Amino acid sequence: MRIEVDVGISFAVVITKRSFEDLALRDGMLVYITFKASAVHVF
Numbered sequence: 001m002r003i004e005v006d007v008g009i010s011f012a013v014v015i016t017k018r019s020f021e022d023l024a025l026r027d028g029m030l031v032y033i034t035f036k037a038s039a040v041h042v043f
Contacts, residue, residue: 005033 001020005011011033015023025031 005031007033 001015001017003013003015003020003025005013013033
């Protein structure tokens with residue numbers, strides 16, 4: 001699943017449907033994002 005997180009700039013993340021369901025993510029929900037710098041792809 002592709003999810004966008006907007007913090008002034010938009011981050012797009014890809015997670016499995018299972019992870020999406022396990023996390024019970026909903027629009028407008030407060031979330032924290034972390035990532036490894038080596039895993040970043042800029043388009």
